[in-house]
Amino acid sequence: MSLPHAVLTSLLEKSTSGYDLARRFDKSIGYFWHATHQQIYRELARMEAAGWVEGLVPPDAGKTRKKHYRVLPAGRAELARWAAEPTAPMDLRDAFTVKLRADAVLDEVDLSAELARHLALHEERLAQYRAIQQRDFPPVQARTRPEALQYMILKKGMLYEEGEIAWGREMLALLRA
């Protein structure tokens, strides 16, 4: 399980509130590790109990309940420990592919509209990635090591979306034929 470690990573990138973290998990880090706001609040409570993070309502906060979380040394150590242990490669659970197999055995389903919808979503996400690339990254030579790593993560996302799009277009042509 890695949700707490994804949260630690995101908090180290920038400390913030549970609410803002949850929004980050709807984009950014969420493109590689999805989680809902309830999961995040639950993990933050656990990690605070474990001494990995600390959540404080700033003294100048007035009536707002907004808590600011930051990673404690024990949390940083835990993240380093986890990063060094082996991981299984990602398991896929792709419902659309199962539907294609169902189509192949049933032969009474039309998946073309659904595929067209997915295709549009992938194209939109690829466009977002490209915008981030333009906005946030200096040319190759000028990149620091962290920037180079983050660029490669973005590139992985772009490769994935490009693959989905290329495959989706070919598949759509076949379904419509």
Add this chain to the structure above:
Amino acid sequence: MSLPHAVLTSLLEKSTSGYDLARRFDKSIGYFWHATHQQIYRELARMEAAGWVEGLVPPDAGKTRKKHYRVLPAGRAELARWAAEPTAPMDLRDAFTVKLRADAVLDEVDLSAELARHLALHEERLAQYRAIQQRDFPPVQARTRPEALQYMILKKGMLYEEGEIAWGREMLALLRA
């Protein structure tokens, strides 16, 4: 949720026992929808209670407990119903990518050995896919519709592995630099 539908699909492709189904979910359909044998036994029991499948110990079975499952009309109808409803695109939960982000903020981790291990796994799986392609598929012109769909599923898997491998090689060079 789609596990029962993945099981129905696999059973329609070929009726069999829970044990053999579990093994299929360790390869074949399992490359797109992963599940353990406990999940499969649980789902089979539920689906039998719902009248979607029927499990019988063949009369000539002797002492073996092996049950043969087959899909009933209600199960087929349920699969068709599910296939026609919209699906969310796959959520990713890629621990290795999170580790890269952790590396970028911690700068005290060496992920190169782990990446090399993953790369080898992806290369192995790609080789498996290519062997299946050679073994099971006639040339493009001679394919039936089900064959064409199954080929596209395999192709999706190959595209994915090729992307992982290309990205992994570039990433490995960067980590070792």
Add this chain to the structure above:
DNA sequence: TGCTCCATGTAACACGTTACATGATTGC
């Protein structure tokens, strides 16, 4: 005899999802 694999399952628990609750703040 002991080992591995076949075959099905129970139990406990952790994780993920969905629905709902509460109250403050911002914008029209």
Add this chain to the structure above:
DNA sequence: GCAATCATGTAACGTGTTACATGGAGCA
């Protein structure tokens, strides 16, 4: 004044994971 959004949470439930149990079959 009202609606939407901010911000945090509780509760219930369903799915996924891990550990263990049981007994037969094949084989050295």
